[in-house]
Amino acid sequence: MSSFQIIVGSMLGGSEYVAEACEETLVTLGHQVQLHFQPDLAQIPSENQTWLICTSTHGAGDYPDNIQAFVTDLEKTDHDLSSMSFLVIGLGDSSYDTFCYAAKNINKLLISKGCKETIPLLTIDMSTDIDPELRSQEWLMTNKDHL
């Protein structure tokens, strides 16, 4: 059993639904889960934790407003994050050149901090994917042995 911190970046609510669907699946698999809709780095446990980042991209490849301060704090921190694992789900729209940049950038940032990428990044194209919650749940189930 692992302990998950789900960190949500969302402007319009879509990533929040995905995060809640992931919570349901992870709890069913026997994991402990805490959700963070307004993440504050100082309040989120990292030692021996798995972080699941669910974030959309807005502006021109930007992070949603509600995680901008969190990401800035994460960039600056010198806290040892080497015991932490993570996985990232990105929601975006492939008509943008900056498709899922927020998810891709936070994925790179966590690798640069020495965290272990449990499952490679999942990007969901909202211009074609009609059920991002189900897609995320299936992705977790397919990879459940790595969680």
Ligand SMILES: Cc1cc2nc3c(=O)[nH]c(=O)nc-3n(C[C@H](O)[C@H](O)[C@H](O)COP(=O)(O)O)c2cc1C
């Ligand atoms: C103003 C605006 C800008 C956007 N910019 C991007 C972008 O740069 N890259 C991308 O992949 N998707 C972009 N999107 C698409 C959103 O990421 C997509 O609609 C997503 O599902 C929104 O998720 P949310 O409801 O969690 O905010 C943009 C959407 C809007 C409305």
